Amino acid sequence: MSPPAEPAPLSGRQPKAVRNALAVLEEVVAAGPGVTAKEISAALKLPPATTYRLLNLLVGEEYLVRLPDLRGFALGRRAGRLTVPVASGPPAAARAVVERLRQRVRWGVHLASYQSGRVELADADPDHPPSDGALLARYPHASALGKLLLAEQADWRAVVRELRPFTTATITEAGRLETELADVARTGLARQCGELYPGRGCLAVAIRDVVNGTLVAGLAVSGPTERVAEPNPELLALLREHAEQLAPLLA
Amino acid sequence: MSRASGYGGGVAVRHESPMSGLDRRNLGPLQVFAQSISGAAPSAAMAAAPAVAAATAGGAVLWSFVAATVLALLIGVCVAQFTRRMAAAGSLYSLTAKGLGPVAAFAAGWALLIGYGLLAMAALVGAGTYVHDVLRRLGLSPGWGAVAGTVVVLGALATVLTVRGVRLSAKVVLVTEAVSISALLVVFGLLLARVAPELGFTPLTTDEGLGGVAGGVLPALGAFVGFEAAASFGVEARRPFQSVPRAVQWTAALCGVLYLIAAYTQVAGLSQLPGGLAGQPEPMSALAELEGLPWLPYVLDAGIAASFFACTMATSSALVRVLLSMGREGIVPRRLGTTHPRYRTPHVAILLVLPAVTLLPVVLLAAGVSTRELFVALLNIAVFGYLIAYLLVCAAAPVFLHRIGELTRGAVTASVVVAPVLLAVLVLFTATNADGPYPLAFTLLLAAGVAWYAWVRARRPRQLAGIGIYDETSASDLLGGRP
Numbered sequence: 001m002s003p004p005a006e007p008a009p010l011s012g013r014q015p016k017a018v019r020n021a022l023a024v025l026e027e028v029v030a031a032g033p034g035v036t037a038k039e040i041s042a043a044l045k046l047p048p049a050t051t052y053r054l055l056n057l058l059v060g061e062e063y064l065v066r067l068p069d070l071r072g073f074a075l076g077r078r079a080g081r082l083t084v085p086v087a088s089g090p091p092a093a094a095r096a097v098v099e100r101l102r103q104r105v106r107w108g109v110h111l112a113s114y115q116s117g118r119v120e121l122a123d124a125d126p127d128h129p130p131s132d133g134a135l136l137a138r139y140p141h142a143s144a145l146g147k148l149l150l151a152e153q154a155d156w157r158a159v160v161r162e163l164r165p166f167t168t169a170t171i172t173e174a175g176r177l178e179t180e181l182a183d184v185a186r187t188g189l190a191r192q193c194g195e196l197y198p199g200r201g202c203l204a205v206a207i208r209d210v211v212n213g214t215l216v217a218g219l220a221v222s223g224p225t226e227r228v229a230e231p232n233p234e235l236l237a238l239l240r241e242h243a244e245q246l247a248p249l250l251a
Numbered sequence: 252m253s254r255a256s257g258y259g260g261g262v263a264v265r266h267e268s269p270m271s272g273l274d275r276r277n278l279g280p281l282q283v284f285a286q287s288i289s290g291a292a293p294s295a296a297m298a299a300a301p302a303v304a305a306a307t308a309g310g311a312v313l314w315s316f317v318a319a320t321v322l323a324l325l326i327g328v329c330v331a332q333f334t335r336r337m338a339a340a341g342s343l344y345s346l347t348a349k350g351l352g353p354v355a356a357f358a359a360g361w362a363l364l365i366g367y368g369l370l371a372m373a374a375l376v377g378a379g380t381y382v383h384d385v386l387r388r389l390g391l392s393p394g395w396g397a398v399a400g401t402v403v404v405l406g407a408l409a410t411v412l413t414v415r416g417v418r419l420s421a422k423v424v425l426v427t428e429a430v431s432i433s434a435l436l437v438v439f440g441l442l443l444a445r446v447a448p449e450l451g452f453t454p455l456t457t458d459e460g461l462g463g464v465a466g467g468v469l470p471a472l473g474a475f476v477g478f479e480a481a482a483s484f485g486v487e488a489r490r491p492f493q494s495v496p497r498a499v500q501w502t503a504a505l506c507g508v509l510y511l512i513a514a515y516t517q518v519a520g521l522s523q524l525p526g527g528l529a530g531q532p533e534p535m536s537a538l539a540e541l542e543g544l545p546w547l548p549y550v551l552d553a554g555i556a557a558s559f560f561a562c563t564m565a566t567s568s569a570l571v572r573v574l575l576s577m578g579r580e581g582i583v584p585r586r587l588g589t590t591h592p593r594y595r596t597p598h599v600a601i602l603l604v605l606p607a608v609t610l611l612p613v614v615l616l617a618a619g620v621s622t623r624e625l626f627v628a629l630l631n632i633a634v635f636g637y638l639i640a641y642l643l644v645c646a647a648a649p650v651f652l653h654r655i656g657e658l659t660r661g662a663v664t665a666s667v668v669v670a671p672v673l674l675a676v677l678v679l680f681t682a683t684n685a686d687g688p689y690p691l692a693f694t695l696l697l698a699a700g701v702a703w704y705a706w707v708r709a710r711r712p713r714q715l716a717g718i719g720i721y722d723e724t725s726a727s728d729l730l731g732g733r734p
Contacts, residue, residue, distance in 0.1 A: 033729075038656045049659045056335045060492035068264060068723040070336060070349065071655045075730035154727035155276050157489075 017054075020046060024054045025079070028064060033074035040073075062158070078158065080117040090122045090217075094249040098123050098219075101242045105235065107221040111246070112136070112145045112204075114152075114215055117159075119145050122217065130222060131196050141177055142170050144192040144204035145218045150177075151184035152206075152215045170195045189236065190218075194225040201228030203236070205243045207250060217250050219243045264729065269579060270340055270486045270722040272590030273597075274417050278487045280494040282418070285425035287502035289565035290480030294431040294558030295377060296506070297439065297513035298535050298551060300474035305518070305529040308467025312528065315467025316514050320507030322468070323475040325669040326641050327503045329648040330479055331496035332662050336655070338485035338492070339721035341576030342569055343644045346482065348719030350647025350654070356718045357707070359643040360573065360582075361700040366636030367570035370477060371563050371608045373629035375402045378559035380622050381552045388548060398622050399613045401556075406609025409564050413571070414601050416594045417487050420564055427561040432509070434554030438535075438547055439516050445542050446520040469676050469683070473630070474510055476637040477562065478502040483569040486722040567608060571600040581714035582707060631684060632692055638680065642673040 027040050041051035055073060058064040065076040089095075090111060102109045108128025113120045119136045130136075131143065140146025141163055150156040156177075163172045171177045184190045193201040204220035219239060222228075268275070305312040330346065339345035344363050348356030379398035386393045412420045481498035485491040520538045521528045531537045539547035575597035578588025591598040615625055649666045652658040681693075707715050 036656055048657070049661070052657045052659060056492065060335070060490060062490075065724040065728050066336060069655075074724075076728060077730055079730050157276070 020044075020050065021054050021058060024051065024058065025063060025082075028073050028075060034067060034072040036071045037073070077117075083116065091249055094246055095123055097242055097245045097249065101219075101238065102127075104238065105221060107223045107227075107235070110145070110220045110222065112218045112220065113250070114149050114217060119143065119149055119218075125222075128222060130220075131200075135196070139164055139166070139196075142166050142192065142196045144190040144202035145220050147181060147184050147190040147192065148204050148206050148215065148218045151181040151190070156181060166196050167194055167198050169193060169198075191228060193229050199225050201225040203228055203232070203239065205236075205239050207243045207246050210247050217246065219246060265723065265725050266727075268486075268722050268725045269720050270576075272595065273340065273486045273575075274595035275486055275722070276489050276491075277418060278421055278484060278489060278494075280488075280490070280497070282421035282425055283481050283484055283488045283494040284498040284501060285421060285428055285561075286484055286565045286568065287478050287481040287498040288432075288505065289424045289428045289558070289561035290477030290569065291475055291502055291506050292374065292477065292558045292562035293474075293506045293509045294428075294435045295374075295555045295562070296474035297435055297509055298555055300470060300510065301514040301517045302528055302531055302534045303473075304467040304470040304514070305527070307470065308463045309529060310518075310527075311463030312467050312471075312518060313511065313514050314464045315471045316474075316507070316510045318464055318468050319471035319475060320503065320510070322472055322669060322672060323478060323503035323507065324500065325665045326645060326673075327478070327496075327500040328662070328665040329645040329669065330482060330499050332648040332652055333644070334482055334485060334495040334499070335492050337721045337723075338488070338495070339576070340483055340486045340572040341720065342483035342573055343479060343640045344573050345576055345719055345721050346651075347640075347643045347647045349721075350649075350651035351643065353715050353718040354704075355643050355647065357582075357704055357715070358700070359640045360577065360718075361703065362636040362639035362643070363573055364570065364636075365696055366476070366633045366640060367566045367573065368604070368608060369629045369633035369636065371567040371570060372612050373626055373633055374559040374562040374566065375406055375609065376612050376616075376622060376626045376629065378402070378405055378556045378563070380626060381556035381559065383622070385549060385552045385556075388552070395616050395622060399616050402609060402612055402616075405560050405563065406605060409560070409567060410601060410605040410609075412564065413568055413605065414591065414594060414596055414598050417484070417568070417596060420568060424561045424564045427557050427564075431554045431558040431561065434550050434557075435509075438551050438554070439512055441544065441547070442520055442538055442542060443512065443516050446516060469679055471510070472638075472676060473634045475503065475506055476634050477566055478506060479641075480565045480569045483572040491722075563608075567601075567605055570608075571597045571604055574600040574604065576720050580717055580720050581711060582718065628688055628692075631689065632696070635677075635680060635684075635693070638673060638677050642670060642677065645670045645673060 023044050024040060027043055028035055031039065031043070037052055037055055038048070040055070041048045044051070055064065059066055062076045062078040064073050064079070066072070067074055090113070094111070098109055098111050102125060108125040108130060110121060110125055110130050111123040113122040119140055121130065121133045121136065124130050136143050136146060138161065140150050141160055150159060153159055157174070163174065163177065164170070165172050171180060188206050190204045191201070200222060201224065202220050202222045204218045206215050207217040207219055208214065209216050219242060221235065221239060301312055304315050308315040330343070333346040333349065337349065342363060344356055344360035347359040376398065379401035382401045383393055383397045386397055412423055479499055481495050485495050488494045517528050517534050517538065520541065521531055521534060524531070524537065524541070528534055535551055536548050539545065574583060574587050575590070577583040578585055578600065587597070587600045587603065589599050590596060612625060612629070616622065645666050649658060649663050652662050
């Protein structure tokens with residue numbers, strides 16, 4: 001019923017508090033998981049009460065988490081948003097697999113990486129340019145590659161900034177998106193029919209780390225909406241086959 | 252709930268939270284706030300508490316409420332030491348465990364079960380009483396059947412709503428409480444506009460002295476109980492470390508302001524009558540009559556009945572979450588620790604507890620206990636349970652902070668100030684209730700608690716040591732998701 005609370009606007013009049021909060025974050029990174037409030041306070045020469053307040057604030061904002069002993073701290077998932085995605089292209093072997101798929105289908109074929117915690121186009125089809133990369137990264141709810149990423153999250157609300165409508169087909173209700181993401185998680189296939197641009201759609205399958213099964217990338221094909229909506233068993237088989245070939249190359 | 256291998260300084264991180272199954276991280280700050288407000292049920296207390304406090308405090312009643320507000324805020328500070336650091340569903344029971352260990356936590360848990368259970372019953376009976384009063388004012392003459400009927404209907408409604416999902420029940424609680432407080436503010440605003448200009452600040456001056464203030468603190472503090480209800484929604488709150496402590500603190504502050512307005516209005520408005528506020532059995536009706544506003548009691552009764560219903564919802568929701576935590580720990584049968592696969596609520600605990608909470612008052616009413624006696628007795632015993640739990644959690648706060656190496660002077664001060672006062676209030680409370688059914692009830696409840704503890708200690712020592720379950724950080728909360 002109530003929208004997620006917007007963080008109070010920072011007046012910019014507390015430069016010291018901001019500096020200290022960043023120093024605390026940095027110290028947790030430097031000292032590694034399990035560092036205690038006392039240790040941080042001693043290392044930064046900050047008054048204990050200030051350190052505890054900042055730590056509680058950062059835990060409240062989910063940049064940090066308390067470990068189960070309640071003494072130690074570690075980086076929370078949200079801290080991943082602070083890192084700027086490093087643009088490192090996929091290895092040549094992986095590009096070759098993607099290229100092979102491009103030759104076999106008449107669709108646009110795109111490879112996206114999730115290493116940075118968001119959708120990042122690693123190998124976009126030059127003949128069928130995909131949607132704007134920044135748009136894909138910002139609004140994962142409106143793309144097939146984004147839905148793959150969201151379906152993997154423990155709490156997708158933590159990643160989605162807003163359910164912005166782009167077309168009449170865009171999913172803007174949390175409940176509907178939740179159901180759809182449950183489907184994506186079950187089938188390993190995400191679909192998007194004209195939800196970002198009218199008339200264009202996408203199918204995407206997950207590429208998982210061969211050792212621990214975490215989601216590392218997504219392989220997508222794009223085309224006209226009516227073709228995307230069809231069952232396409234042959235195309236899916238082809239897509240899955242190539243995704244499997246990519247898995248050991250991208251881990 | 253498998254344990255993962257070591258992480259960082261040898262601390263193991265689970266793959267899944269021990270509180271999984273609940274609708275995790277899904278309640279907005281306003282909905283969490285509504286739980287605490289409804290737990291305290293300020294509307295009902297605004298109408299009744301000033302007169303009760305005035306009976307012992309006399310003219311010092313306003314200062315008694317000021318003192319009680321400060322106490323409630325300090326209790327809130329102590330509770331916040333925990334809720335800023337851990338997200339629990341077991342309310343003060345789970346929090347106490349992290350400071351004072353399993354024995355004290357067990358005591359707090361038993362006191363809390365009594366407090367929540369009896370307050371939920373009292374609130375149902377209260378709602379029934381006010382619906383009964385509305386019917387009587389309309390010229391009908393309903394007997395205890397009207398009260399019992401209301402109790403059954405509202406109890407059934409609360410059961411369905413709490414099972415059907417925490418978001419739904421939180422919305423109902425929020426809307427009901429908002430309507431109720433608005434109605435009460437209209438009533439008090441109207442009265443205040445009439446009485447304030449004549450009296451100004453005179454109700455603040457008192458010749459009763461400190462003794463009068465102290466005498467009124469107990470009933471005034473009684474008006475706050477239930478304000479910690481948000482502490483059992485830690486798992487379900489979206490940003491628990493912010494919204495839960497804030498909900499508890501703001502409830503203490505808001506209730507304090509509302510009670511001061513209510514007390515001032517009643518003291519000022521009734522000062523012309525013989526005996527003043529303390530002499531009135533129904534102060535609000537007397538005040539409405541005095542000011543020539545005959546429709547006022549209807550708005551008031553409906554508003555208070557709504558508030559009582561919200562209170563039932565909030566306290567029974569808190570109650571079942573304590574039982575859920577106990578079930579997961581193995582302190583009560585593990586069945587109570589299960590959650591509904593679709594609604595994500597502790598449905599087994601709800602379906603066991605809420606019918607009991609509904610039917611026990613009905614049985615007592617049918618056996619001929621008067622509604623007023625029943626309400627007062629339930630409320631008094633509930634307050635006793637709450638006060639014990641508050642005392643234990645306040646004593647636990649500095650120990651907890653010391654244990655995790657984050658003790659501060661402020662936290663110690665809050666605890667050192669509030670714990671002795673709470674202890675004194677408890678002693679005073681026991682002394683003032685030395686007659687009637689209370690000594691027997693307290694003895695029976697104490698004996699039951701001790702017997703239960705002895706059984707758990709003998710049969711389930713391992714589970715006893717494991718008390719204090721909460722929604723701890725699991726692998727998926729960590730950056731990189733690495734175990």
